[in-house]
Amino acid sequence: MNNEFVGNLCRNILLHNEMMRELKDIRIAVVGLGYVGLPLARLFSTKFPTIGYDKNQQRVDGLMSGHDTTREVDDALLQEAIAKHGFECTTDLERIRHCNFYVVAVPTPVDVNNRPDLEPLRRASESVGKVIGKGDIVVYESTVYPGVTEEECLPVVERTSGLRFNTDFYAGYSPERINPGDKEHTVEKIRKVTSGSTPEVADLVDAVYNSVLVNGTHKAPSMRVAEASKIIENTQRDINIAYMNELAKIFNAMGIDTHDVIEAASSKWNFIKLSPGLVGGHCISVDPYYLIQKAQVYGVLPRVMFDARRLNDGMGAYVAEQVVKCMNKKGVVVKDAKILILGITFKENCPDIRNTKVVDIYHTLAEYTHNITVYDPWANAEMVKHEYGIEICSEKPQGVWDCVILAVSHREFGGLDVRSLVREGGVVYDVKGVLPRDMVDARL
Secondary structure, X not given: OOHHHHHHHHHHHHHHHHHHHHHHOOOEEXXXXXXXXXXXXXXXXXXXXXXXXXXXXXXXXXXXOOOOOOOOOOHHHHHHHHHHHOOEEEOOHHHHOOOOEEEEOOOOOEOOOOOEOOXXXXXXXXXXXXXXXXXXXXXXXXXXXXXXXXXXXXXXXXXXXXOOEOOOEEEEEOOOOOOOOOOOOOHHHXXXXXXXXXXXXXXXXXXXXXXXXXXXXXXXXXXXXXXXHHHHHHHHHHHHHHHHHHXXXXXXXXXXXXXXXXXXXXXXXXXXXXXXXXXXXXXXXXXXXXXXXXXXXXXXXXXXXXXXXXXXXOHHHHHHHHHHHHHHHOOOOOOOOOEEEEOOOOOOOOOOOOOOOHHHHHHHHOOOOXXXXXXXXXXXXXXXXXXXXXXXXXXXXXXXXEEEEEOOOOHHHOOOOHHHHEEEEEEEEEOOOOOXXXXXXXXX
């Protein structure tokens, strides 16, 4: 047998054994227990001692009682994690001081001018800096433009901890790929991109994630590459949907049903089938702004991304205008009309109301009438009132309306006879294109 081969084999075995010893010593803290952090923390708890940290006491209390209001983690799984695996959630920062592998999963929103707001990341980095120790690793999952981890986050950890990056502590970046409400592509089935601040740390970060994932990982050559990979995933979807929305505007003007066109075109083997729609939530409608802002710093004007964002941001108002047009054509008086909107969350079968564009439909129609009822069995009425100032019904309302708009295709709406909710001569508008054709007057 070749001596070089034997030598390499022995080295690989030694490296593998060393990695296994390191994995046995991993103690994980997940900072931020929202749509991303909680599912990940629950999953990590099946293999490693894991604590979830969040500043929201109400959120922590709810989780420790065994219930997740976001519905991302089934109560049975959460309760099993607590009872069987010792999973714990806390607002006490000192409880995570003994950990050595910190995962930051906090939101990365934009401000009123669509500029990146890194304050949640900075605050989370400061929290980590207060408890991180020598030899520890901090991994960021929040979606950012390339360079944020090293340029914005780690200096905060250094300053707060007094430790030196890549000498006393290390870092990684593994972008989240959670799809809220998706029960098929759950966190354990997602193939994760990983990276580290040194080759050795990259290997360890990759091994930690690999140990809990069914479909493994893709180890990126650098943290900046990993950051860039995430931001283009959502930007690509934003651009593709914008194209479909532009087509919808064109074909609606021509009197052609857009969904019929898409069905015909999708008969070709390489056509990518997508549908027009409202683009809300905390990912597709937000993340492109991070790359747009950073591109301009480098002197590049990202016209396609910018135009896609502007087009998609305007679709709520466009839908409302189409509804008004349809009502006028059928002789339904728009002023003071009774209108029912089905759904207000940003997507179906999910309680997430962040950046939902259904509110744009509501506010545009509110210029004509105040008789608007919003029914959504998934959304939290108090949160909707707090965020948008809109009163909603969580139980099916009684009565008939001049117009019904299916804005979100929750499963509860699948069995509704929407036509029975509209008075004779009234209008049914289908934003999602899921209702039977003979039931609707128009669709996006």
